[in-house]
Amino acid sequence: MRILVVEDDPQLGPSLKKGLEGNKYAVDLVSDGIEAVSIGLAVPYDLIILDILLPQLNGFEVCGQLRNHGRIMPILLLTALGEIEHRIKGLDLGADDYLTKPFAFGELEARVRALLRRESLTKTAELRFMDIVLNTHTHEVRRGNRVIPLYSKEYTLLEFLLRHPRHVLSRLKIAEHVWDYDAEHLSNVIDVHICSLRRKLCEENEPNIIHTIRRSGYQLKEPQDD
């Protein structure tokens, strides 16, 4: 899952990025409102964490512009402004959640997980597909009773696949949601990660569930007979 953090504080911004990356998200960090709007329109983020007091454009304006352009990703407002009027204004402009500084990072993590599962059918921290269980809180992946150790990119990749079961996902789309701006993908690298993921998931001869769709991409689907 790819998250945009808009925060101009030179300490808080990088520490948020680092903390969220520790949760296996791909994170981009920008520090002013105008940049936030342009990159928010260009990249299909899964979530935007937005500070309100920003240079150039403030968080309310960024939120409003993104919504006006039809972007529907969840937006979490993050600010020291704790008055009720501010919260109402932010939520009415299209923000999905509100967190007042100072906050515990654990709470931010939990809210991020909650916002990311809004679209999905499961409402817990666990993502499931057949016998595969991925816990977004503990970052543990199991197939049956077997714990599967994954590289962080493989984990992010699997999480993305599990959030879009049966969808055919192009390499471009995968790249956009799994890699951040600094680590622009190489389509072959995705192929190698998928290959490795398949090997690890099917180590005990379980059926393969990640299917290659020729010329299109990959699809998480129940095994078929072909």
Add this chain to the structure above:
Amino acid sequence: MIDRLRRLWPPGIRIQLMLWYMGIFIVLLFLIGVVFYFRLQPVLIRTYSGPLKVRTEQIIADVTNDDGSIDTEDITAEMLLLNQDADKNSFKGTGLNVATLVRILNAKGQTIDMTPAFHVLQAPSMSVTQPLHGVSWQGIVRTARGDQVLLYSVRLISKGTLFGVIQVGQSLAPLNAGLEEVINELLIIAPFVLILGVIGSYWLAARAFVPIRHLTSIAEDISAGDLHRRVPVPRSRDEVQHLALTFNKMITQLNQSFIQQRRFVADASHELRTPVAAIRSMTDVALAQSSNLEECLSVLSDVNIQAERLGWLIRDLLILARSDEGQVQLDQELVRLDLLVSDVVATLKPLAVERRIMLQVQKLEPVMVRGDASRLIQCVINLLDNALTYTSAGGSVTLMVEVRDRCGCIAIQDTGIGIAPENIPHIFERFYRVDPARRAGGNGLGLSIVDWVIRAHEGSIRVESQVGQGSTFTLSLPLVNDS
């Protein structure tokens, strides 16, 4: 006010030098004063002791003259007493001034007579006993008030018989007063010397920095545009020469990196222009000849390929730009190189089959390193892609993963065209191509990226190649010693 003072801090190097000089001057002046004072006193005392002895001889002569006809000590003493009783200023009569102190003792060491001022003198017993044993004595004695008196003590002999001791003292007060005056003079002169010294040092410091200011003004003239210019190097082997040499070295390095940068930009724009030109010409043709849907689709797919090529190029440029800025953060995960290589081989196998190249893995030892899996995958893909590009159909590409010299090694060996020895040092340069005319895939950045990633993992790359025989690229990465 305080703000203004604070702005003066830290002081400039000239002021610093001046303050240092001032400190050194103060210490030197103080030392010279102290040494001068304590060396001068004994010298002056020596000039006093000669006349004192002469005066003593004169007094002794008077005494023997008075005592000339009387032989016994008692009478002599009596005579002296009487003499003094008769004329209280008998000693004054001999022409001595008030500062001269006299005491006469008999052979038993008992005081027979003395001038009134002598009462306050605390003469040591030695000054009496020593002359009684035949050795004259001289020393400085303090009065109760702390004044210093130079005392000379000698025996009295008449016709070969010792009959007493005479002590003559001379006050050192005038001498000490003179010394005090000298100190006062020094204290008055010192500030002037100090001020002159400070002004001199400020001027000297200014002089010393003239060559540096000269260098600075030349350096200011050298803008980014004319980096071929150099500052003149002075002939004297000193700090300024060293500075000028360092400066020139820095300009040379800057110039080199500017040239590199310019070449890089030129190469990059050339590489970017090629696919854009291709897209332009294909779409121009398609638009001009209102062709059928099938032709349009073929043009579109060509455009797609070119756009993808452009995308790769931009991505590679971005990776290198970010790495130059030192901004890229690499994951630090435990990576199994053998599994990574086998996954890469499985992914690229179809490409090898398509090109009819035998792609095989010869050896897969379990090797664990710490690093960024995606970046390492990218490296192996880049190297394998190169090997497949430069190997013709029917050739083979062989991979090996093994532990060698406590390093995890990935070797990729091909039977391709090989690289000439003179070209090997350049292949990791950006946009470097052995044969500029060759357009065999790639954009000339692949190996640069491999080089950067491996160096970022504290590893190394070795290249062995023979023209016509093939090349072997070996990546070495530090092993992780666990499990």
